[in-house]
Amino acid sequence: MSEIVLRGLRKSFGSVEVIKEFDLTIADGERLVFVGPSGCGKSTLLRMICGIDDISFGRIYIDGVDVTALPAARRGLAMVFQNYALYPHMTVRQNIGFSLRVAGVERTVASERVVEVAQSLHLDHLLERYPRELSGGQRQRVAIGRAIVRQPKAFLFDEPLSNLDAALRAEMRLEVARLHSTYGATMIYVTHDQTEAMTLADRIVVLNQGHIEQIGTPSELYEQPANRFVAEFIGSPRINIVAGRMGPEGMLLMSGADRQLPVAATRDVLAVGIRPEHIRPVETGGHLNCTVRNVEFFGAESFVYADCNMGADIVFRTDGRAPLRPGENCQLLLTLEQMLAFDDGGKTVPLQAVV
Amino acid sequence: MSVFGSPVRRSAALSVVMTAVVAIVFFFPIYFMLVSAFKSEPEIISQTFSFLPLDFQGLGQFQRAAEIAPLGTYLFNSSLVAAINVGVTLLFSALAGYGFAKFTFPGRTALFLFVISTMMIPTQILVVPLFVEIKLLGWVNSYQGLIVPGMMNAFGVFMMRQYVYDIPDEIIEAARADGAGEIRIFFFIVLPLLTPALASLAIIIFIWSWGNFLWPLVAVTREELAVLATGITSYTQPYQRQPMWGAAMAVATIATLPLLVLFVFFQRYLVKGLTAAAVKG
Amino acid sequence: MAMNDVRQMAGRSVTDLPAPSLTRHRKWWGLLFVAPAVLFFAVFAIFPIGFGVYLSFTRYDLLTPPQWIGLGNYTGLFRDRAFLVAIGNTMLFVFGATVPVWVLSLWLALRFDRCFASRNIWKSLFFSPVLPPLVVVAVIWKVLLHPNGLVTGLVGPIFGVTEIRWLTDPVLSRLVMIVVNDWTMIPFFSMIWLAGLAGVPDDLRRAGELDGASDKQIFFLITLPLLKPTAVLVAALSTINAFQAFVLQYEMTPDRGGPADANLTLGLLILKYGFQYFRMGEAAAASVLLFAVILLVTAAQLWLGRQK
Numbered sequence: 001m002s003e004i005v006l007r008g009l010r011k012s013f014g015s016v017e018v019i020k021e022f023d024l025t026i027a028d029g030e031r032l033v034f035v036g037p038s039g040c041g042k043s044t045l046l047r048m049i050c051g052i053d054d055i056s057f058g059r060i061y062i063d064g065v066d067v068t069a070l071p072a073a074r075r076g077l078a079m080v081f082q083n084y085a086l087y088p089h090m091t092v093r094q095n096i097g098f099s100l101r102v103a104g105v106e107r108t109v110a111s112e113r114v115v116e117v118a119q120s121l122h123l124d125h126l127l128e129r130y131p132r133e134l135s136g137g138q139r140q141r142v143a144i145g146r147a148i149v150r151q152p153k154a155f156l157f158d159e160p161l162s163n164l165d166a167a168l169r170a171e172m173r174l175e176v177a178r179l180h181s182t183y184g185a186t187m188i189y190v191t192h193d194q195t196e197a198m199t200l201a202d203r204i205v206v207l208n209q210g211h212i213e214q215i216g217t218p219s220e221l222y223e224q225p226a227n228r229f230v231a232e233f234i235g236s237p238r239i240n241i242v243a244g245r246m247g248p249e250g251m252l253l254m255s256g257a258d259r260q261l262p263v264a265a266t267r268d269v270l271a272v273g274i275r276p277e278h279i280r281p282v283e284t285g286g287h288l289n290c291t292v293r294n295v296e297f298f299g300a301e302s303f304v305y306a307d308c309n310m311g312a313d314i315v316f317r318t319d320g321r322a323p324l325r326p327g328e329n330c331q332l333l334l335t336l337e338q339m340l341a342f343d344d345g346g347k348t349v350p351l352q353a354v355v
Numbered sequence: 356m357s358v359f360g361s362p363v364r365r366s367a368a369l370s371v372v373m374t375a376v377v378a379i380v381f382f383f384p385i386y387f388m389l390v391s392a393f394k395s396e397p398e399i400i401s402q403t404f405s406f407l408p409l410d411f412q413g414l415g416q417f418q419r420a421a422e423i424a425p426l427g428t429y430l431f432n433s434s435l436v437a438a439i440n441v442g443v444t445l446l447f448s449a450l451a452g453y454g455f456a457k458f459t460f461p462g463r464t465a466l467f468l469f470v471i472s473t474m475m476i477p478t479q480i481l482v483v484p485l486f487v488e489i490k491l492l493g494w495v496n497s498y499q500g501l502i503v504p505g506m507m508n509a510f511g512v513f514m515m516r517q518y519v520y521d522i523p524d525e526i527i528e529a530a531r532a533d534g535a536g537e538i539r540i541f542f543f544i545v546l547p548l549l550t551p552a553l554a555s556l557a558i559i560i561f562i563w564s565w566g567n568f569l570w571p572l573v574a575v576t577r578e579e580l581a582v583l584a585t586g587i588t589s590y591t592q593p594y595q596r597q598p599m600w601g602a603a604m605a606v607a608t609i610a611t612l613p614l615l616v617l618f619v620f621f622q623r624y625l626v627k628g629l630t631a632a633a634v635k636g
Numbered sequence: 637m638a639m640n641d642v643r644q645m646a647g648r649s650v651t652d653l654p655a656p657s658l659t660r661h662r663k664w665w666g667l668l669f670v671a672p673a674v675l676f677f678a679v680f681a682i683f684p685i686g687f688g689v690y691l692s693f694t695r696y697d698l699l700t701p702p703q704w705i706g707l708g709n710y711t712g713l714f715r716d717r718a719f720l721v722a723i724g725n726t727m728l729f730v731f732g733a734t735v736p737v738w739v740l741s742l743w744l745a746l747r748f749d750r751c752f753a754s755r756n757i758w759k760s761l762f763f764s765p766v767l768p769p770l771v772v773v774a775v776i777w778k779v780l781l782h783p784n785g786l787v788t789g790l791v792g793p794i795f796g797v798t799e800i801r802w803l804t805d806p807v808l809s810r811l812v813m814i815v816v817n818d819w820t821m822i823p824f825f826s827m828i829w830l831a832g833l834a835g836v837p838d839d840l841r842r843a844g845e846l847d848g849a850s851d852k853q854i855f856f857l858i859t860l861p862l863l864k865p866t867a868v869l870v871a872a873l874s875t876i877n878a879f880q881a882f883v884l885q886y887e888m889t890p891d892r893g894g895p896a897d898a899n900l901t902l903g904l905l906i907l908k909y910g911f912q913y914f915r916m917g918e919a920a921a922a923s924v925l926l927f928a929v930i931l932l933v934t935a936a937q938l939w940l941g942r943q944k
Contacts, residue, residue: 052528055655069656073534085525089547099533146533367750374748374758381823382761385768387786388776400782402789402798451673458666466674473681479880479903480927483910483919484688485680490698507676537665566769568883573911584771588887591775600779607775611768618767622760 002028002063002076002153002186004049009058011044018044020210022058026154026186033189035197036207036233042190043158045207049188050079050156062153073099078147079156083163084139086131086146092118093127096145117149120182121175137168144179154186155179161196173199194234198222206230223338228271228346237276237303237317242310244272244341251354252341256309257288261336262354269341269349276303278335279316281324286331290314292324306330388611391604392416399600412601417609420590420602425578429586430609433565436502436582440564441557443506448556452515453545457527467516474509478569486573500574501582505567511556518552519545558621562614583610691920698914709921719922721897722905725810726879729901732814733821733878738870741822745829746855763827765820774887777816778803781888803888806898813884813899821877825870832866833859868941872934879930882907902926 009022019041026032034042047053049060051072059068067075086095093114100110118124121141131139140160147155160176161169173196180187191197197204198218206213206221206229213233214226225231231239246269247253251260254272281304290306293313301320305313316332324330341349391399393416394408420426455467485504486495494500522545530540546553568584575581587610590603692709694702713719748758765773780787781802788800803809836859844854860867882903886892893900893908900908902922910919 050532051658052532054657054659057653057655059655069658071658072532079529079532081525081529083523083525085523085529087526087530087544089550098530098535102534102539146529150533370748370750374762377744377748378758378761381819382764384773384776384780384819385764387780388768388772391779399779400785402784402786402792404786404789447672447676451670454666454669458662458669460663460666463666466670469682470670470673470677473677476681476685477876477880477927477930479882479906480688480923481681481684483906483916483923484684484691486910487691487696487698487916488680488684488687504680507673507680509673509677509681512673537662541669562767566771568769568771569907573907584769587771587775591778591887600782603775604779607768607772610772614767614769615764618760618763 003061004154004186004188005061006049007059007061009045009048009055009060011041011048011053011056018210019048022210022212024205024212024215026188029184029186031180031187031189031200031202033191033197033201033204034207035191035194035204036213038192039209040207041210042192042207046079046156046158046188046190050077051075052079073102076153077156078150078152078154079158080140080143080147080160082159084131084143086139086142088131091128091130092123092134092142092145095131095142096149099146099150113149117145120148121145136164137171140164140172141175144175148179148183152185154188157187157189159191160189162191162193169196176200195236198234206233225340225348227348228273228342231273231340231342231348235275237315239273239275239340240279240312240314240316241271241273241342242312242314243270245269252339252351254288254310256311261287261334261339263336263339263351264354265341265349265351267349268343270344271342273340273342274334275338276315276317278338279314280333280335281316281318281330282333284331286333288314288332288334290330290332292326292328292330294326295324297323306332308332385611388604388607391601392608394601394604396599396601399604416601416605419599420605420609423599423602424586424589425581426586426606426609428579429581429583429606432501432580433583433610435498436505436567436571437561437564439502440506440508441560444508444511444560445553445557447507448511448515449519449546449549449553450541451512452517452519453541455512456516456519457522457524467512470509470512474513482569482573485570489574494574496575496577496580498580501571501580504574505564505570508560508563511560514556515549515552518549522548554621558617561617565610565614688920689924691917692924693921694917696916698916702917705917709918710925713918713921713925718897718900718905722900722902725898725900726881726902728810729813729817729881730875730878733817733881734871734874736814737818737821737825737874738867740818741825741870742829742867744822745826745833746859749830749833763823765822766824770820770883771887773816773820774884777812777884778888781812804890804895806895809889809895809899813881813888816884816888817878817881821874825874828870828873829863829866832863832869836862864941864943868937871941872937875933875937876930879903879926879933 004026006022006024006026009019010017011019022045034045036042044053048055051067051070055068059066061067062075062077072079087098090098096117097110097114100113105113115124115127118127121144123138123141123145126134126138126142131142134142157176161172164172176187177200189197189200191200201218203215203217204221205215208229214221214230216224221230221234225234228241232241243255245253245255246265247260249260252263252265252269252272253260288308290308292304293307294305296303296305297320299320302318302323304316304318304324306316308314314332318324336353339351341351343349387404390406390408393412395410395412395415398405398409451470455463489495489500489504492500494503526544527540530544535543566584567582571582571585575585578586583606587603587606590606591598591600691702693704693706695705695708696702744762768776779785782788783799783801783804787802788798792798792800801808802812840858840862841854844858849857880903881901885899885901885904886907889895889899893904903926906919906922906926909915909922
């Protein structure tokens with residue numbers, strides 16, 4: 001069992017509080033992702049768990065043991081740094097074996113372990129090379145190998161894919177997934193890319209300026225975001241959000257729309273959201289009348305930007321083979337069950353269909 | 356031909372010729388020294404010059420030089436002093452550069468300025484009090500007195516700190532996360548990554564140390580402790596006999612040769628180190 | 637863990653207490669790493685300065701303990717003929733070792749910018765005067781400037797003489813000191829100018845040409861202003877170096893500074909007073925004065941050359 005518990009974590013740099021009262025339990029073998037915009041504190045959090053940065057207040061427990069006072073090397077965790085942090089003057093073999101050498105592991109035993117790990121990552125033919133001779137993907141794997149060889153209770157990844165190009169990213173995602181299925185260890189990722197978070201995680205922690213916006217599975221975050229921040233952060237392309245309120249008949253009125261929608265909210269609403277994938281152009285009977293302003297064609301699908309008299313454009317997705325042209329009128333049908341509403345504090349307000 | 360060096364309106368060929376002339380004129384005294392070491396005495400003090408020795412002396416002048424004064428001792432002492440200066444400066448500078456660049460502690464800026472300010476101190480103002488200092492320590496006419504006060508150079512700290520800054524923090528953090536202690540990190544991670552900078556610094560310190568005249572002149576008076584720089588004067592102002600010019604040129608050659616060799620082979624390191632410091636200074 | 641229970645019973649949890657710091661010890665390591673260098677300079681650089689100032693207010697001959705005499709050494713120096721002569725000699729030398737060097741090294745760098753491609757033979761030959769130790773330079777020139785030596789052989793016929801006392805004539809010897817010094821310094825500073833020039837993009841100079849500027853205008857209006865930091869550096873370094881000059885004078889002149897103190901520089905005077913006559917207090921005072929002058933002049937140079 002390697003359960004990680006974070007209790008009451010707080011961190012300040014001088015007078016600025018960067019992490020505010022953070023509590024979380026990470027289950028054994030779980031893939032947890034911290035995601036959020038730059039400066040939200042996710043990297044700091046990871047470094048605190050790893051033991052590289054100090055904690056101002058709070059405690060960290062691994063397997064029930066309080067490790068807060070233990071230095072990084074003794075916590076049983078391994079970190080893969082964003083820029084890999086490979087030792088430039090050491091070969092791949094020496095890089096991977098460094099922690100073993102420091103720990104005084106016997107030479108032959110250490111050597112075997114290094115070779116084993118290198119083989120599992122397809123690095124065995126590169127053992128005598130130096131980092132500067134390796135490609136980005138290979139360096140990434142060496143960094144992972146360095147972590148694996150320590151047989152850690154959990155792996156920590158700091159933005160593992162952000163330095164890679166698109167093709168390499170896909171390859172690495174598989175590599176990391178394979179890592180998880182092979183070793184079954186707990187994995188904590190940090191990323192700013194919500195797509196990465198959605199594909200990698202069992203659970204996602206959305207962070208904003210040091211505190212948790214929401215914790216949940218990818219589908220929970222997508223379908224039931226707790227607030228506007230999460231709704232806007234998760235999902236690509238971004239959710240459409242416009243001003244809205246309860247109309248005179250107790251039904252939802254989007255600003256600029258000519259009639260109300262048959263949904264009602266339990267409390268006051270300030271904004272309304274609908275995802276691009278939940279909007280369809282129709283011939284008749286649509287909820288909104290709009291004029292197409294711009295179309296972006298991607299082959300299999302298109303993104304259409306329409307002016308619906310709501311201030312900002314409404315974006316929706318459509319099959320690539322059903323083209324609309326700028327200037328044309330269109331009616332849009334909204335999937336009302338997927339609509340979201342937010343109160344003046346940004347929190348999600350439940351909606352019910354009105355019969 | 357324009358005096359102000361226009362980038363375009365210059366005749367390339369004429370420029371090359373003039374450059375060669377200038378270069379040769381500046382180089383001539385060095386050449387004179389090198390070739391005179393192999394000439395006979397009358398050839399050297401002569402109003403005419405021959406590019407090659409007419410009466411080739413072989414190593415004759417060098418032998419005479421060794422007979423007149425303890426040349427071997429001078430060489431040994433110069434080498435010893437230079438070796439210790441280089442070794443100590445490299446180690447202490449790398450340590451201090453690492454400390455200043457990658458650690459925070461109270462008084463860091465003040466201490467750094469303190470160290471750097473010593474670069475500005477002209478040696479003239481230090482000679483007298485330093486001498487008194489070593490006299491009080493009983494170090495006059497000893498190896499300690501000769502070597503220790505000049506063992507370390509603030510420029511080294513300045514230079515090393517610049518280069519240590521370029522080592523990514525991540526690598527040091529990764530080493531800590533791997534369990535390495537601070538000493539191990541310094542010797543196995545930081546120092547190897549500083550190798551090119553250390554090479555440049557070593558050359559600079561060697562050149563400075565090899566040619567250092569003032570301190571050896573003042574700190575020791577016994578022949579056994581003299582270095583090449585001070586020893587060479589005994590060939591030109593000996594007390595009882597005529598100066599032995601040929602021997603002097605031989606010793607001059609010996610004194611200059613290591614520097615010439617270093618320059619030829621390591622020009623890159625030297626010029627890079629010096630101009631980088633000059634530009635940043 | 638028992639502590640935890642007690643605190644929970646008291647209504648507070650362990651997370652209200654500050655967490656133990658893992659990095660606090662690191663600042664001690666930082667201090668430890670810089671300590672050897674700092675201690676060295678404290679003992680062998682900073683302390684001597686203070687000590688030197690103290691000695692300048694004493695009479696001290698190394699045999700009996702120092703005796704405080706207040707400003708005695710300072711007033712004594714300004715009444716000392718040798719000291720006043722040394723000031724004059726030093727000023728002359730400084731002038732000769734800075735202005736011509738500044739101008740000539742700049743001119744050579746500009747003129748031969750292209751021809752001194754990196755690592756080429758001409759650059760190396762040109763730079764060679766920098767390499768030998770200064771005392772070795774002195775010895776070489778002592779031979780070249782022998783009254784019956786090569787330089788006499790080259791110059792003598794022009795004036796119809798067979799012997800020229802380069803190093804024993806008061807006027808000639810001073811000239812010689814300056815020329816030899818400049819010979820070693822010009823290549824060094826040319827290299828610095830070249831490094832500075834490398835930072836001035838060619839495009840700017842060509843743009844000036846296209847705008848119709850003459851070479852002279854391009855130089856003074858475009859190139860030189862951009863070279864200002866380098867110019868200040870060259871001026872400052874050459875000045876600091878010139879004020880401390882003594883090696884050439886020590887080795888090449890009769891009686892170490894002759895003839896008749898014609899080449900007695902301040903640096904040489906400090907050496908004589910301190911280590912020939914062992915008048916440590918006076919020597920210390922002279923070096924304090926020298927240091928003060930160098931500081932003032934350099935400060936003035938830096939202030940005048942500051943970027944606006």
